[in-house]
Amino acid sequence: MDTKEYDVVVVGGGINGAGIARxxxxxxxxxxxxxxxxxxxxxxxxxTKLIHGGLRYLEYYEFGLVRKALQEREVLLKSAPHIMWPLRFVMPHDSHLRPAWLIRAGMFLYDHLARREILPGSRGVSLKKHVAGGPLRPHFHTGFIYSDGWVQDARLVTLCAMDAQERGATVLTRTAVTRAERQAQGWLIDLSDDSGQTRQVHAKALVNAAGPWVGSFLETAQVEAKRKVRLVKGSHIVVKRLYDHPYAYIFQNPDKRIIFAIPFEQDFTLIGTTDVEYTGDPAKVAIDADETAYLCDMASRYFTRAVIPADVVWTYSGVRPLLDDESSNAASVTRDYELVLDQTGAPLLSVFGGKITTFRKLAEEAADRLQGLLKPGRGAWTASAALPGGDLPVDITPYIEQLETDYPWLPAGMAQRLARTYGSRSSRILEGRRDLSDLGTEVVPGLFEAELRYLVEAEFARKAEDILWRRSKLGLRLPADAASKLDAWLSTFRGA
Structure with missing residues (x-):
């Protein structure tokens, strides 16, 4: 078997692995x-799909982490404005939980720990006069408004992987590392894909960005773990839209935690998250009844219209691999990260912890550390680089309007959906098409063959769930048989 040679093999196709590869x-x-x-x-x-500094981390004196995250917000917003955009948050004031002066002090720090060009600063607000007060219980009279950002998190990962591939990287999904053997001149790595095919590659350096599996991968590589991750489950619920305005909410709760209520996919409201210690298989994580009840109860403390479990139309849960700082409770575990470089032989860089907002900085630091061990290469570059489709102004409204003008035959709302999904890459789906029939068969409502081919050929989509729940959230709207129809089309397309 021929062994392909690489400078670096990155294990883990989450945000940190994709960012480092890019x-x-x-x-x-x-x-x-x-x-x-x-x-x-x-x-x-x-x-929770936020590009944010982490306002609540100020209470745990995580000033360095908050500042780093705040600095990254606008870097990211400029890099992919089609999948990331500014969002204003309203915090109703509950005087029983935190005094107003403490919140004002936190907001002042949040505004001034990093320079802002796009995002407006914080201010107090009368909930009796502001539109955001309308859906809230009448005893909430005042509140605070501040800025953060929204991100389509799974699409951000896909864009990083696409950018990596377009810059020369090889991206293999559904391919596991079954063995990693340290040798004198590097790593010998066995790979196995979901069809049972195996291959062997060689790498001068190895990156362990396996997230919740970072510890088990160290066992595979037979390397001693010098740090640990603490697995914390975070669950979210999605309900039909609770209000019509564009603001998000941050709610303080009696247990000192906070939850968010956020406009989601136009017709829904996203509520989350929980913080629950987790010891099971990270691949099988799921919300439980207690978490659903908790999120409903906490939201109902604030909204006039009570939220009940029967309102929930979708849930999702994930395991956060947080850097274990031996905090007494899951909510206070640091969201910072640490890069551990093992050089007892060929280099192995492991990623412990992290959050989506700081992924670019983490990747830059990882690349800086590896660069000193590899042949000379170019320097850091991602701070001013657009992600695929992101070469647009921060406000992409004019681009959406141009698509609607250029392709007036698109169904209502489709130009906006394409622009908010693919940005300037929408042209790769639409260019040269003169009417709806040019997009091919409508495989499921609103999804035509031209878009599906693009998702397979450019975005690594292999299964219906990849398309319905990660490349998009169309699964919220499509009929129950959409997944089976999509999988049948994908099987035929790949076999053609």
């Missing part, structure tokens, strides 16, 4: 990114 490929290194399932299938598609 950064290294852009510096000129030969990179293989392998993921045992689909891109972002686990933790990285299960976040």
């Amino acid at each position: 950064d290294l490929a852009g510096r000129g290194y030969s990179v293989l990114l392998c993921e045992k399932d689909d891109l972002a299938q686990h933790t990285s598609s299960s976040s």
Whole structure:
């Protein structure tokens, strides 16, 4: 068997692995990114989908982490404005939980720990006069408004993997590392894909970005773990839209935790998250009845219209692999990260912890550390680089309007959906099409063959769930048989 040679093999197709592969490929290194399932299938598609500094982390004196995350917000918003955009948050004031002066102090720090160009600062608000007060219980009179950002988290991972591939990396999904053997000049790595095919590759350096499986991968590589992750389950519920305005809410709760209520996919409201210690298989994580009841109860403390479990139309859960700082409770475990470089032989860099907002900085630091061990390459570059489809202004409304003008035959809302999914890459689906029939068969409502071919050929989609729940959230709207119809089409397309 011929053994392919790489400078770096990155294990783990979540946000950190995809980000590291992208950064290294852009510096000129030969990179293989392998993921045992689909891109972002686990933790990285299960976040609250925020690009945020972490306002609540100020209470735990995590000033360095908050500042780093705040600095990254606008870098990310500029890099992919089609899948990330500014969002204003309203915090109703509950004087029984935190005094107003403490919140004002926190907001002041949040506004000034990092420079802002896009996001407006915080201010107090009368909930009796502001539109955001309408859905709330009448005893909430005042509140605070501040800025953060929204992200389609799984699409962010896909865009990083696409960018890595376009810069020369090899991306293999549904491909597991079954053995990693340290040798004198590097790593010998055995791979096995979901069809049972095996291959062997060689790498000068190995990156362990396996998220919840970071410890078990160290066992595979027979390397001693110098840090540990603490697995914390975070669950979310989705209900039909609770209000019509564009603001999100951050709610303080009697247990000192916070939850968010966020406009989601136009017709829904996303509520989350929980923090529950987790000891099971990260691949089988799911919300339980207690978590659903908790999120409903906490939201109902604030909304006039009570939220009950029967309102829930979808749930998702993920396991956060947090850096174990021996905190007494799951909510206070640090969201910072640590990169551990083992050089007892060929280099192995392991990623412990992290959050989606700081992924680019984490990847840059990882690439910097590996660069000193590899042949000379180009320097850091991602701070000013657009992700695929992201070469647009921060406000993409004019682009959406242009699509509607250029393709007036698109069904209502489709131009906006394509723009918010693919950005400027929408042209790769639409260019040269003169009417709806040019998009091919409508395989399921609203999804035509031209878009599906793009998802398979450019975005690594292999199964219906990849398309319905990670490349998009169309699963919220489509009929129950959509997945089987999509899988049948995908099987025929791949076999053609």
